[in-house]
Amino acid sequence: MDSVPQTPRINARYLEAFKDHTVRVVGKVTDLRGNTATIEADGPIVVQLNRESHLQLNSAVEVVGKVNADLSIKIMLFTDFGKNFDYAAMDAVVDATHRYKEIFYSDT
C-alpha cells in the first residue's frame, strides 16, 4: 500500500536516514526563539515553526514534519504532550519502530 501516508517515529539519531521524509518526533522543548525551536529527542533537533505552532518551553511536544537537507524539521502539525511524559518509553518505541519495522512502516 504505497499510497498510505506514513510518518515513522524517529529521534535525532535517525534524521540523516529520513532526510526529505515526513516523520513524527516527540521531544522536550528546550529552546524557543523566533521561528525556530529546539527539541531534545535523544539529541537536539531544530524545528522550523509556522505561525500556528505555539510550543511550550519544557513541555513534551510531538511534531509531524518534513526533514530538511540541513536536518532541521519543518513543522506541519504539533501536539502538546504535557510535562509528565515518559521520554524513555518513546525512545523504546522509536527503537522498536526501526527494529521491527514490518508493523510500522514500508520501505520507500
Add this chain to the structure above:
Amino acid sequence: MDYGYGGGNQYNNTSYGGQGGAGGGGFMPGSQTSPSGAKTRDFKDESVRPITIKQLNDAQDMGNQTDFMMDGKTFKTITFIGQVRKVAILETHIRYSIDDGTGVMEVKKWTDSAQKDRIQDGSMPNLPSQDDYVKVFGTLKAFNDKRHVGANFVRKIDDPNEIPHHFLEATLVHLQLTRGEPNAGNGATAGQNGGDSAMYDGYSAGAGGAGMNPKLARVSEHARQVYKFLETQPQGHEGLNVEVIAQAINLPINVAKRAGDELQDAGLTFATEDDGTWAILNMDI
C-alpha cells in the same frame, strides 16, 4: 452486516446517561460474539489484540470480509491509538479518519437518534475532534475491498503516555506471535538490550517454556516455588498448610505465607480449611 442492529437495540434498552459520550460506551456484549453464532472458534481469537494500522492494512483477508489474519493468527477485536484526521457526523454513524503514523484507517462509530441529538445540540461530552489522539476498540471489516473498523468505542486518551504504551504492547504481541515467548527456546531475541528486556520482564522471569500457566510468570520467585511444590503433591481439595509448605521448601513461615497469599490473589490457588492452607486451582477439570 453484523455490526448494525444488535448494537442499536442495546442502546435502546440502556440509559445513555451513564455512557459518558460517543467514546464512553464500554463493551457491547453483542459484538464480542462471533457473527456466525454456533460455529466454535478458537477462544484465543477473542482476546483483544493491540495492533498498528499498518498491520490492519496488511492483514490477510480470509475471503468473507469479516475474518482476517495477521502473524499467522486470525483475530477479531482489536485496539489501536491514533490521531483523528477527519470527523464526519452522518445520519447513522460518526466516521473518523485515524492516522497512527503507520497508516490511515477509516473508523465508523454507530450512533442512534438520541446520541445524534446530543451530538447536534453539543451536549455530548468528550466527542473526539480533529487532531485529538484517540483509543479505538473494534473489529476490522472490508466492504468492496475497502477496509474500515467498526468501533465499539472511540475515546480521547487521557494521558499521552498511553501512546508509547500502546505501540510497545503491539510490538510485544507481534513478537510473541512471530517468534514465540521470550526464553522459550529462542533466547536470542529477548533481552538483547536493556530496552527490550525491560518490556519482557513481566513475562520472562523464570518462564519455564510452553505449558506453564502464564499467570505464574507474573508472581514472585517465592510464590513460584510454593506453587511448584504444591504441584508435586498429591492433588486434593484439602490443600496444604503454610507450615508444611514452609518446611518442605525451606522458607521462613512469613515468607511462605506471603507467597501463598500472592498465589491466591493471582487466582492460582484457593484457600481451603483456613487462610493459611491452599490447594491448586485447576481450571482444566
